[in-house]
Amino acid sequence: MKGRKVAVQLQPTICIVGSGPSGCYLAQFLLKQWPESQIVIVDRLDHPYGLALYGVAPDHHGTRAVTKQFDRLWLNPNVKFVGNIEVGRDLELAELQANFDIVVLATGLHQDRKLSIVGGSLPGVVGAGRVTRLINAHPHEPFADFAVGQSLVIVGQGNVAIDIVRLSLSDPAKLSEIGVPASVIDALRGKAIQHISVVGRSSCELAKFDAAMIKELAQLSGVSFSAHNLEEPASHESKSAKVAAVRDLVESSPANATVSVDFYFGWQPSEISGDKSVEVIRFTSLTQPNETLELKADTVITAIGFEENDAALIRRAQLVDAQSNIEAGVLSAGLYCVGWFRRGPTGTIPANRADAKMVSESILSDFENSERLGVKLGLPAVKKLQEELNS
Amino acid sequence: MSKDTVILFGTESGNAEFAAEDMATAIDRDRNVTVIDMTDFDMNDFSTDTFYVLISSTHGEGEVPSGARPFIEALNADQPDLTGVEFAVFGLGDSTYEHYSRGSEIIEEKLRALGASRVGVYGRHDASDGSLPNDAAVEWVKELVSTL
Numbered sequence: 001m002k003g004r005k006v007a008v009q010l011q012p013t014i015c016i017v018g019s020g021p022s023g024c025y026l027a028q029f030l031l032k033q034w035p036e037s038q039i040v041i042v043d044r045l046d047h048p049y050g051l052a053l054y055g056v057a058p059d060h061h062g063t064r065a066v067t068k069q070f071d072r073l074w075l076n077p078n079v080k081f082v083g084n085i086e087v088g089r090d091l092e093l094a095e096l097q098a099n100f101d102i103v104v105l106a107t108g109l110h111q112d113r114k115l116s117i118v119g120g121s122l123p124g125v126v127g128a129g130r131v132t133r134l135i136n137a138h139p140h141e142p143f144a145d146f147a148v149g150q151s152l153v154i155v156g157q158g159n160v161a162i163d164i165v166r167l168s169l170s171d172p173a174k175l176s177e178i179g180v181p182a183s184v185i186d187a188l189r190g191k192a193i194q195h196i197s198v199v200g201r202s203s204c205e206l207a208k209f210d211a212a213m214i215k216e217l218a219q220l221s222g223v224s225f226s227a228h229n230l231e232e233p234a235s236h237e238s239k240s241a242k243v244a245a246v247r248d249l250v251e252s253s254p255a256n257a258t259v260s261v262d263f264y265f266g267w268q269p270s271e272i273s274g275d276k277s278v279e280v281i282r283f284t285s286l287t288q289p290n291e292t293l294e295l296k297a298d299t300v301i302t303a304i305g306f307e308e309n310d311a312a313l314i315r316r317a318q319l320v321d322a323q324s325n326i327e328a329g330v331l332s333a334g335l336y337c338v339g340w341f342r343r344g345p346t347g348t349i350p351a352n353r354a355d356a357k358m359v360s361e362s363i364l365s366d367f368e369n370s371e372r373l374g375v376k377l378g379l380p381a382v383k384k385l386q387e388e389l390n391s
Numbered sequence: 392m393s394k395d396t397v398i399l400f401g402t403e404s405g406n407a408e409f410a411a412e413d414m415a416t417a418i419d420r421d422r423n424v425t426v427i428d429m430t431d432f433d434m435n436d437f438s439t440d441t442f443y444v445l446i447s448s449t450h451g452e453g454e455v456p457s458g459a460r461p462f463i464e465a466l467n468a469d470q471p472d473l474t475g476v477e478f479a480v481f482g483l484g485d486s487t488y489e490h491y492s493r494g495s496e497i498i499e500e501k502l503r504a505l506g507a508s509r510v511g512v513y514g515r516h517d518a519s520d521g522s523l524p525n526d527a528a529v530e531w532v533k534e535l536v537s538t539l
Binding site: 068210 | 451452
């Protein structure tokens with residue numbers, strides 16, 4: 001059986017910034033080797049788990065169950081969660097570094113990647129991350145202007161795009177049951193939504209969604225599905241599970257549907273136009289030269305990934321220097337990074353578990369036989385954390 | 392004197408590992424129990440003197456989780472003779488999806504094909520209600536060892 005045995009008896013003080021999956025998995029892995037270590041996980045929200053709560057569809061209970069795994073962290077008297085702390089605003093990163101042996105940044109990337117085309121910021125264009133936060137009742141997500149009309153175009157074909165299709169067309173009573181706020185259910189259903197188009201750059205075979213997500217759409221009632229450019233004209237009999245799943249979905253569509261959903265493969269968005277808000281979105285074909293696609297839409301949801309927040313107070317680029325080894329999660333002596341903040345916005349919760357495991361091994365090897373552990377007092381030495389913990 | 396027990400877990404998001412640890416704690420009073428990640432298991436360590444408890448989740452289209460992939464690949468490549476090896480299985484899955492709990496079945500079928508024999512009730516947990524498998528797995532393993 002493998003598994004590193006750490007020779008030192010010293011137990012470190014560790015501060016993890018960000019309590020999403022990467023931060024929580026990292027705490028789990030570090031505790032296995034340093035069961036008596038002091039671990040403080042801080043978050044800008046007043047409760048933990050980040051994207052595991054606000055980025056996962058609320059009807060995917062199995063995926064969310066991971067938070068129950070993390071709940072057990074807090075039963076350990078040496079592990080503390082301190083919420084309402086934004087590093088860079090409430091206290092400086094340097095203060096954490098001065099008082100903890102090990103500081104790890106696990107703040108993720110949560111801003112929707114912007115659609116940089118003409119009209120990309122017209123009213124009616126909304127990021128999928130924002131919609132997912134609204135659906136999950138994120139405390140910092142202002143509701144204001146979001147409401148889907150009759151025609152919705154979703155740009156992007158990852159699992160988040162498919163989540164939006166499913167949640168937009170799910171029974172409102174079911175959404176209510178799983179905690180989606182009533183105002184958001186109304187906004188999602190729109191003025192009797194009639195049409196959803198899901199448009200992506202890839203072919204169906206290379207689309208980023210999982211076939212299981214497409215199969216799940218078959219459970220929606222009263223929805224008919226169509227697919228355009230399902231396969232490249234040149235391609236032979238496809239063995240792709242994704243193509244098969246989309247084809248099954250289309251073929252089993254009911255005749256008496258009230259809503260239609262169209263998948264378009266191989267299109268790149270070129271322009272959004274409208275008088276005061278979105279009216280039309282145009283695409284150019286990536287497979288047939290000079291072909292264009294024009295879709296009427298009163299709402300465009302972009303599901304094209306995430307990027308660093310414009311207002312982010314901690315930026316990886318500012319912390320990287322010649323001594324850094326991002327591949328191993330090392331920013332500088334005693335300062336590490338993990339998860340999306342380390343490697344960018346790709347991969348789901350299991351990928352961040354693997355990332356956390358790798359970074360925990362990197363930390364353990366840096367401190368193997370080190371006498372620099374347990375030197376800094378950690379939590380008792382940081383007034384701001386103490387205050388928040390006792391408030 | 393009961394056989395030594397090895398709990399082998401195959402995981403994607405850590406739930407199977409977590410349940411494996413809880414199972415070990417629940418039965419380690421009367422027996423020697425080790426928890427091992429399938430990824431780290433050496434085929435040459437299979438022994439008829441050890442009782443194996445396998446716990447695995449299901450990934451994607453009814454596949455084994457990434458943590459069990461090296462294990463299955465090694466079984467396929469080495470084709471070890473597992474005659475006389477006894478094991479029990481607990482499968483994790485989500486009945487919302489097609490291929491519910493299929494991941495553990497792939498492993499179970501492979502081990503039996505190589506001569507090992509499965510004993511006890513095939514345990515399962517359905518995560519479609521958002522629950523963790525730990526409680527069900529602990530109840531199952533206690534029942535299992537009481538009948539051995």
